[in-house]
Each structure stands twice: as structure tokens, then as C-alpha cells.
Amino acid sequence: MSLENKKMKCITCNTEFDIKSDTKPFCSKRCSNIDLNNWLNEKYSVQLIEEFNENDN
Ligand SMILES: [Zn+2]
Secondary structure (H helix, E strand, O other), rough: OOOOOEEEEOOOOOOEEOOOOOOOOOHHHHHHHHHHHHHHHHHHHHHHHHHHHHOOO
8 A cells, every 4th residue: 555645636726735634635624615615605696696686577
């Protein structure tokens, strides 16, 4: 087994980090939160647009 030196790239910032990290596929908790926030923001803005269109009709 040679998992020791395996690295992977963070999907948020592209930094290489240890594959054994608890935070994968992110290099850190911070990048994990950034990705989550991006996802939530997208979802939230789509909802806002839908509500706006309903009210407008
Ligand atoms: Zn990162």
C-alpha cells in the first residue's frame, strides 16, 4: 500500500493537499464552505427569480 504521498487538487482553489485529509475533496474547511456558499447562493437566486415572476403575473 502506498497511499502515503498521494495528493489531490482542491476543487475550489486547485491547491494540492494530502489525500488523507478529512476535508477532501477540499484542501480545507474554508474551501468546503466556499463551495457550499456558492451552491446555496445559486439555488437561492434561482428561487428568488421564480418567486418574482409569480408575483409579477
Ligand atoms: Zn482549497
